[in-house]
Amino acid sequence: MIEPFIYDHWYICAWREELTTKPLQRWILDQPIALFRTESxxxxxxxxxxxxxxxxxxSGTVRGEALECGYHGLxxxxSGKCVRVPGRDSVPPTFRTRAYPIVEKWRFAFIWMGDPDKADESKIPDYHWSDDENWSARGETLPVNCHASLLRDNLLDLSHAHYVHANTLATDAVVRVPIEVEERSDEVIVQRRMVDIHPSPFFSRVLGDFDGKVNHLQVVRFLPASNIIIEVSVSSVENPEHKAEIRVMNGLTPATGRSSHYFWSLARNMHLNNDxxxxxxxxxxxxxFFEDIDIVEQQQVLLEKAPAPEHETLFHVDGGVNAGRKLHARLLAEENSSAD
Ligand code: FES
Ligand SMILES: [Fe+2]
Structure with missing residues (x-):
């Protein structure tokens, strides 16, 4: 099932440093967008x-506070208003192009793809860990050839770690330990409390080649339209003070119906100066993530050539995926009914 997009939401469209006076084309929700920074x-x-x-x-050039088309100079x-027509003194008021609200916050730029009158900055999802002196964060953008919903499903069901990430995040506890799913009006929270387990290879290293038992709490939060924040806390069973916290921020911005911009950033709150x-x-x-991308891109190809059967075979690991899909469907229905 390929989900329609929802528009009245903030989507990450760029890292702040990508916005310069050299214009950047980026497709968002099937629309080509010109992103740039004015000279001021x-x-x-x-x-x-x-x-x-x-x-x-x-194709054109930023001149002062505006962008000049590279073809004939409009x-x-x-704001999308045409401010210059070459060879004419005045500009007809009908000459304009669409402008999108854009806000820089933390290390990102967020774009509002829906009705501009509804763009409310207080609804920008919380990515503060990406830009907080108590945390050290690093990330990048990965292009992925799949519908963004496949990436969301991937992150709302981390049981795949045991199979897809055998060398890093694998632990059989992610399959064995059930999830708790909380459905809020504008958020889905999926928790897994893994108690007294052997650490995954990743957390063993993060804790300093630790080979004792740990308690591992994993909280995955889906914030529509396209954000997943993963909060992980892993501590030694014997000495709970010996612990690691990380936040993985995932902006899963649809480019088209079969491609996505995967903005991710991982923040840690320990060993901040250990480069x-x-x-x-x-x-x-x-x-x-490359392992995830490999499997979701294969999924996309197969879904396009042989669409999924009407009834998927779902099991206990799918509670978060189902809740995420349900929330998206409800927001889509609300958006469509308010547009009528
Ligand atoms: S196409 Fe842009 S000015 Fe002609
Ligand atoms: Fe994964």
């Missing part, structure tokens, strides 16, 4: 399709 430093997001003859505005400001541990964590985590 304001972020801007406008439709990357010139209303004159359809050239991408990103120039648009960040070699930071490098190891970053590489270990991205390698696990």
């Amino acid at each position: 430093g304001d972020p801007a997001a406008i439709a990357d399709r010139c209303p004159h003859r359809g050239a991408p505005l990103t 120039t648009f400001d960040k 070699s541990l930071g490098d190891w964590i970053f590489n270990a985590n991205r390698n696990t």
Whole structure:
């Protein structure tokens, strides 16, 4: 089942440092967007399709507070208004292109893809760990050839770690220990409390090549439309003070119906100045994501060629996936009914 997108939400569209006076084309929810920074430093997001003859505005140049089309020079400001027509003194008021609300927060830029009048900055999901002096965070953007919902399903059911991530996150406890699912009006929370287990290879290393038993709490939060925050706390059973906390922030922004921008960042709150541990964590985590990407891209190809049967075979690990799908479906229905 390929889910329709929901629009009245904030989506991560870029890292802040990607917004410069060199315009960047990025597809979001099947729409080409021109992302740029004006010369005074304001972020801007406008439709990357010139209303004159359809050239991408990103083929052009930022001039002052506006973006000049690279084909015949029509120039648009960040509100989408045309501010210059070459060879004419005045600009017809109908000359404009669509502008999208864009807000920089923490290390990201968030874009609002729906009705601009509904864009409420207080609804931007909490990614503060990416930019907090008590945490050390590092991440990147991975292009993934699949519908974003497959990435969400992947993260709402971490039992796959035992199979997909055999060398890093594997522990049979993720399969054996049941999840607790909490469904809120605007969030799904999936918890797994793994008590008195052997640490996964990843957490053994993070805890300093620790080979004792640990308590491992995993909390996965789905914040629509397209955000998953994973909060993990792992502590020694014998000495609970010996512990590690991480936050994995996942912005699963749809590019098209079959491709996504996977913005991820992992933050830790210990050994903040240990760069070699930071490098190891970053590489270990991205390698696990490559393993995820390999399987979800295979899933996408198969779903396109041979759509899923009407009844999927679901089992106990799927509680979070089901709750996530249900929440998305409810928000989609609400959005459609408010548009009527
Ligand atoms: S296509 Fe942009 S000015 Fe002609
Ligand atoms: Fe995974």
